Amino acid sequence: MQHEELMNMILPYKDKLFRFVLRLVNDTFDAEEILQDLMVKIWKKKDQFVTIENKEAWCMTVVRNLAYDKLRKRKQRTQDIEEQYDLRDKAVAPDVALEQKDALRKVKEVIAQLPKDLRTVIQLRDIEQYSYQEIADITGWTLGKVKINLHRARKTLQHSLMKIEL
Amino acid sequence: MKMDSIQAKLLLDRYWEGETSIEEENQLKEFLLTEEGRKSFPEASALFVFYSAESTLSIDESKLTEKIDDKSGGGSDPKVIPFNFSMFRKIAAVFLIVFGGYFVWQNVMSLQVSTDRIVEVEDPKEALRITKEALALAGFKMKQGDAHLKKSLSKLSFTRIIKHDN
Structure with missing residues (x-):
């Protein structure tokens, strides 16, 4: 199997994987490294990988585990919001853009403070829009636990956002 | 709506x-x-x-395959032969055990041979007789060695005389 074939299998969800990992580890460099590790893992087990039915869920599970390992090994770093989002392209007035940037930074901090399971469920549901069943497949949780974690995550976010000035 | x-x-x-x-x-x-x-x-x-x-x-596509490119050195199907240090240690340990065991066994065998030839004698008279016999044998062997040495030295001096004459 060539690189290109392997890449073609990953390409449809590479950005999803990247965003998911990035929000878990909160560091672009680490997120890229985790995805590279995933690619090495797939490359080494390429014969098995092609037989996997739900490759997306499998990859999500692998990167989640790799991200959790990374989190265990280091303390979280935070990155400047400007490094991640290109807000200059938005057709908004400069003062509104500045407000948005500040709001984004605060929201990002609130999400970063969530426990990792709650952060995971928010990322998978609210950003990547996976169904409960898909989240259960990726995380290995039961459907009940997915719903409980999502409820907890959103409630925590609601209360935290009320406290900060936006 | x-x-x-x-x-x-x-x-x-x-x-x-x-x-x-x-x-x-x-x-x-x-x-x-x-x-x-x-x-x-x-x-x-x-x-x-x-x-x-x-x-x-x-995430940029090229970032994904960085580690694979490093390992395989290109896009073709690589034959990766990883250096497995753990395996190397196991092989070294097996060699050490086999050769070590062989040398220990050799030493034990030679020790057994030499101890087999030791005879313990309870009777002091008999012991004295055997000792005398052994000393006589040693003396005889030393005499033989001395004669052989003298013969060799005389040959050497004869060669020197011929060399000197020429």
């Missing part, structure tokens, strides 16, 4: 409880990203702006 702020409020309450479907969440997102949505629900709007910005993050 365009959503108003009352409908949005009802949907938002259900959202915080974790009771909305993906479709409803998309409707809510659409509303909260508008000017009206931003003014009516600034916290929720900021959250959905964050989700929206987050969903645009992507």
Whole structure:
């Protein structure tokens, strides 16, 4: 199997994987490294990988585990919001853009403070829009636990956002 | 159907409880990203702006295969022969045990041979006789050696005389 074939299998969800990992580890460099590790893992087990039915869920599970390992090994770093989002392209007035940037930074901090399971469920549901069943497949949780974690995550976010000035 | 702020409020309450479907969440997102949505629900709007910005993050394809490229040195199907230090240690240990065992066995055998030839004699007279015999044998052997040495030296001096004459 060539690189290109392997890449073609990953390409449809590479950005999803990247965003998911990035929000878990909160560091672009680490997120890229985790995805590279995933690619090495797939490359080494390429014969098995092609037989996997739900490759997306499998990859999500692998990167989640790799991200959790990374989190265990280091303390979280935070990155400047400007490094991640290109807000200059938005057709908004400069003062509104500045407000948005500040709001984004605060929201990002609130999400970063969530426990990792709650952060995971928010990322998978609210950003990547996976169904409960898909989240259960990726995380290995039961459907009940997915719903409980999502409820907890959103409630925590609601209360935290009320406290900060936006 | 365009959503108003009352409908949005009802949907938002259900959202915080974790009771909305993906479709409803998309409707809510659409509303909260508008000017009206931003003014009516600034916290929720900021959250959905964050989700929206987050969903645009992507990773460059070349970043994904960096580690594989490093290992395989290109795009062709690589034959990776990893240096397995653990395996190397095992092989070294086996060699050490086999050769070590062989040398120990050799030493033990030679020790056994030499101890086999030791004879213990209880009777002092008999012991004295055997000792005398042994000493006589040693003396005889030394005499033989001495004669052999003298013969060799005389040959050597004879060769020197011939050499000197020439």
